Amino acid sequence: MRPTSIYRCQACGFQAGKWYGRCPDCGEFSTIVEERPTAGRGPGGARRPAPGRGESAAPLRLTAVAAGDATRVKTGIVELDRVLGGGVVPGSLVLVGGDPGIGKSTLILQASQALARAAGPVLYVSGEESAAQVKLRADRLGVDAAELFVLAETQLEAIEAHLATIQPRILVVDSIQTVYRGELESSPGSVGQVRECGARLMLLAKSRGLAVFLVGHVTKEGALAGPRVLEHLVDTVLYFEGERHATYRVLRAVKNRFGSTNEIGVFEMSDRGLREVANPSAAFLAERPRGASGSVIVAALEGTRPLLLEVQALVTTAHFGTPRRTVLGADYNRVCLLLAILEKRAGLPLQNQDVFVNVAGGARCHEPAADLAIALASASSFVERPVAPDVVALGEVGLTGEVRAVSGLETRVREAAALGFVQAVVPRSSLVPGGAYPVAVTGVATLDEAITLFVR
Ligand code: TYD
Numbered sequence: 001m002r003p004t005s006i007y008r009c010q011a012c013g014f015q016a017g018k019w020y021g022r023c024p025d026c027g028e029f030s031t032i033v034e035e036r037p038t039a040g041r042g043p044g045g046a047r048r049p050a051p052g053r054g055e056s057a058a059p060l061r062l063t064a065v066a067a068g069d070a071t072r073v074k075t076g077i078v079e080l081d082r083v084l085g086g087g088v089v090p091g092s093l094v095l096v097g098g099d100p101g102i103g104k105s106t107l108i109l110q111a112s113q114a115l116a117r118a119a120g121p122v123l124y125v126s127g128e129e130s131a132a133q134v135k136l137r138a139d140r141l142g143v144d145a146a147e148l149f150v151l152a153e154t155q156l157e158a159i160e161a162h163l164a165t166i167q168p169r170i171l172v173v174d175s176i177q178t179v180y181r182g183e184l185e186s187s188p189g190s191v192g193q194v195r196e197c198g199a200r201l202m203l204l205a206k207s208r209g210l211a212v213f214l215v216g217h218v219t220k221e222g223a224l225a226g227p228r229v230l231e232h233l234v235d236t237v238l239y240f241e242g243e244r245h246a247t248y249r250v251l252r253a254v255k256n257r258f259g260s261t262n263e264i265g266v267f268e269m270s271d272r273g274l275r276e277v278a279n280p281s282a283a284f285l286a287e288r289p290r291g292a293s294g295s296v297i298v299a300a301l302e303g304t305r306p307l308l309l310e311v312q313a314l315v316t317t318a319h320f321g322t323p324r325r326t327v328l329g330a331d332y333n334r335v336c337l338l339l340a341i342l343e344k345r346a347g348l349p350l351q352n353q354d355v356f357v358n359v360a361g362g363a364r365c366h367e368p369a370a371d372l373a374i375a376l377a378s379a380s381s382f383v384e385r386p387v388a389p390d391v392v393a394l395g396e397v398g399l400t401g402e403v404r405a406v407s408g409l410e411t412r413v414r415e416a417a418a419l420g421f422v423q424a425v426v427p428r429s430s431l432v433p434g435g436a437y438p439v440a441v442t443g444v445a446t447l448d449e450a451i452t453l454f455v456r
Pocket residue numbers: 098099100101102103104105106107137140141269270271272273274
């Protein structure tokens with residue numbers, strides 16, 4: 001049977017059996033292009049991932065399959081290794097996403113050094129900078145390894161040709177939006193190119209046992225340009241985030257076939273590249289004002305790792321119409337909800353107050369366990385009375401004003417104690433009778449109770 005063409009939207013990935021001038025799914029004009037299936041392609045025009053070098057794999061008993069965890073290669077950057085799940089797995093495809101200028105190239109170049117020393121040749125393909133520019137950056141970072149090769153190239157076929165000569169163990173493609181396959185008509189960075197190049201690199205990774213790092217820029221809306229097509233394909237998705245102008249950067253795994261997705265790595269951008277922050281809690285609290293109203297510390301938990309963050313709130317009388325609620329680093333809707341609870345359950349008249357909430361240092365905290373800290377900080381700013389500086393607050397706040405249990409209480413409280421905190425206000429329901437804690441814990445059942453004890 002003659003293969004029939006399929007038509008795909010380059011903006012949203014919508015597929016149809018006929019051409020449309022306007023995509024019925026996303027409504028964009030002129031984004032539908034024809035894709036002709038060729039031999040070797042599966043349904044939908046996507047290339048079927050081959051299990052090995054073109055041969056079909058035989059079923060194996062699970063007990064007979066080698067796990068191969070021992071073959072992980074360390075990047076030499078502890079924070080990165082942890083997020084990867086203990087190092088780079090040969091044959092894996094890792095996507096490193098983040099806003100332009102956040103430090104993706106810097107991070108991967110720094111990691112390339114240790115990888116080149118530990119695993120063998122690393123091929124760093126730069127589609128954005130010339131080899132000389134990469135060298136300049138490497139010099140500034142003090143990166144120097146004999147087995148690190150640089151290639152300024154954007155055509156995928158040309159890149160592949162070099163794999164045969166250099167035989168790298170690690171391939172870096174910086175960025176996936178700049179590479180293209182000559183046989184496709186669409187321009188580099190289009191969904192079709194990103195998907196096809198990603199699929200081809202996946203095949204190379206699996207068949208050669210090559211670990212591939214793909215750098216991807218994120219659009220303003222937070223999506224990887226090339227609407228998330230790569231996220232499904234790759235083994236690991238890491239996001240590098242933080243305020244571009246703040247010094248701290250957080251690397252977060254959002255997908256990991258070889259490790260936990262809860263781990264984070266914290267870095268500081270310096271004039272000599274990224275530096276690991278071994279004690280992020282101390283770093284995030286370094287500039288904390290003591291004795292100021294509207295500042296409360298929360299012991300957040302990122303994966304298995306506790307992190308102390310300062311929640312700041314500023315509540316001031318609104319002078320125009322609807323009062324403003326501005327939130328940075330926390331969940332906007334949760335903050336609005338907490339303000340309504342403060343009003344209704346704790347009797348704080350906030351309806352004519354502008355409220356600004358910020359997690360200091362450019363950090364981010366979206367877990368419900370930060371509710372109590374946000375509510376206490378807002379209440380403290382409103383009544384202009386500080387919460388004692390040696391207190392950490394923990395707890396989810398429900399709509400009736402109840403303070404609900406949080407997970408990992410011990411880990412959080414231990415981190416607080418390690419940084420010199422002596423008191424914690426926690427959900428009463430999280431306390432185990434007769435439990436020993438390294439700080440003085442006060443269990444509260446309601447938000448009102450917490451405010452009475454710590455603010456008023
Ligand atoms: P870069 O790694 O080029 O970002 P990305 O690849 O994510 O676009 O990092 C760029 C920023 O980092 C740039 O604003 C300059 C800054 N930077 C430093 O502050 N110190 C350094 O040593 C380097 C290499 C970059």
